[in-house]
Amino acid sequence: MSVITEVRIRPDDFELGQILGLEQASVIELETLVPSGDVTVPLFWVYEPVEKGFLEAVERYPTVNAVTEVDVFDDRTLIRLDWDASQDHLFQCILEHDGQILSASGSSGGWNFEIRFSDREALSQCQTCCEDAHISLEVTRIYNPTDPEAGPWYGLSEPQREALTLAIRRGYYDIPRGCTTAELADELGISDQAVTERLRRAIGTFGRYALLTPE
Known part of the structure; x- marks a missing residue:
């Protein structure tokens, strides 16, 4: 495995x-x-x-x-x-x-x-x-990635899960957007660029572990 x-x-x-x-x-x-x-x-x-x-x-x-x-x-x-x-x-x-x-x-x-x-x-x-x-x-x-002991968050680190959860709750992925990355950055206490990078990595990580399970 x-x-x-x-x-x-x-x-x-x-x-x-x-x-x-x-x-x-x-x-x-x-x-x-x-x-x-x-x-x-x-x-x-x-x-x-x-x-x-x-x-x-x-x-x-x-x-x-x-x-x-x-x-x-x-x-x-x-x-x-x-x-x-x-x-x-x-x-x-x-x-x-x-x-x-x-x-x-x-x-x-x-x-x-x-x-x-x-x-x-x-x-x-x-x-x-x-x-x-x-x-x-x-x-x-x-x-x-498929072991239940790996935890319930599909490989997401705590900062990734925090940023992704906040983005969803604030409507960042809604159409139209409910907030900007600058607003998320202010709430998380990090830079706008760091928010963008963290969300991107979080989505990639979630997708790999939730969808791309090994044969």
């Missing part, structure tokens, strides 16, 4: 963390992994206006073939990163043990990954692989 783990990793411990330096961005968040030939190309949201120097620094990295701006907004930019993941020991350990990256986000304090494995043995083997590659994984949570 599959298990999902949430891990935290220092940026310097894996190559992608080194490539996507966070000196000029508050948060980097994985949007999706897009197949491209024999490789999988990630799309990332980079929050805060992206300076030209950020993209140039990324493109200069030896394993990066190209970095492209896909969509540009005032507060965030979607970038496409074409790179050689075979040199990243973290990604290789995940792939070798049939792990699936469900979400990933990075800040100056570290990267958070949510990864699904076929069973606990595959997870354990991936951890050993990372240890051998001198990658320090801080496992913050392990659970089974």
Whole structure:
């Protein structure tokens, strides 16, 4: 039976963390992994206006073939990163043990990954692989998405459940909307951007655990 783990990793411990330096961005968040030939190309949201120097620094990295701006907004930019993941020991350990990256986000304090494995043995083997590659994984949570002992909230963290519950109660998802993210932010005591990110992750998490049960 599959298990999902949430891990935290220092940026310097894996190559992608080194490539996507966070000196000029508050948060980097994985949007999706897009197949491209024999490789999988990630799309990332980079929050805060992206300076030209950020993209140039990324493109200069030896394993990066190209970095492209896909969509540009005032507060965030979607970038496409074409790179050689075979040199990243973290990604290789995940792939070798049939792990699936469900979400990933990075800040100056570290990267958070949510990864699904076929069973606990595959997870354990991936951890050993990372240890051998001198990658320090801080496992913050392990659970089974269909196990009743995982709790009644479909994998939602307490902050995610709080934000999503408030948004529903205040009519944020009604037509027309009953409130704005700025109003939710004021009530939660966080930024408008943080509310948007938290609601998006909450909906994605709920959808995966409520609808996409393993075979």
